[in-house]
Amino acid sequence: MNYVIEIEGVSWRRGELQLLRDVNWQVRQGEHWALLGLNGSGKTTLLNMINGYYWPTTGKISVLNHRFGEVDLRELRQSIGWVSSSLQEKLYATDKTQHVVISGKFATIGLYDKPAEEDYFRARAFMRTLGCTHLWDRDYRTCSQGEKQKLLIARALMADPQILILDEPCNGLDLFSRERLLDSIHDLTLQPNTPTLIYVTHHTEEILTVFSHTLLLRRGEVFRQGDTVQVMNSATLSSFFEAPVTVECHDRRYYVRLSGKE
Structure with a gap:
């Protein structure tokens, strides 16, 4: 079986804290x-485990068919794009947006190499896919948080990752910015050679239909995993959240409310 990520019996302890326990995925x-x-x-x-920044206390990890302990993790990380809102504040405010995107090819904060014409072409193509070409030649600091998230995704794609992790990309966005970003993520998955996407969230309504599978993680343990349509139901999520909830599906998106609450 060709696994992009294979995690077997992984636990991780830091001091007296057990942060992951017997994770299989x-x-x-x-x-x-x-x-x-x-x-x-x-x-x-x-x-952090998938990226090789933490080493499992017990268990085995393979990413892109490379088993940890038998691969140079620095090289492996070049095939993994990790988009987090924390990166927004590390980028230079006065950089032009296209340079922010192109810098992803070199994995640098700031652009120090002279880009080739092809780099500009690819940056524009990724920005077009994500619906943000109108930001071209703007100062990064003038962009909204939602626009910055789109630029960060385009930046990650410049490195041709095989795995793209979107770590709570809608955090802090208003309703309209969130929906525009989710539309762009949906469009991204329709492109040829799209990397494997891992979308991390604590909001069920952000789980788009393109995410065919869902893993529920609670207190460091896998609570449930499988086809999204089989996981996202009232009984499963009530048990998962340890509170009675009702799951309502609208336009193939899942909305949770506390049972008995109007």
């Missing part, structure tokens, strides 16, 4: 996954 080629969990559930710890 396989992502196959061609699948896009949502990773759903509340704050403190272990999502970021698991992402």
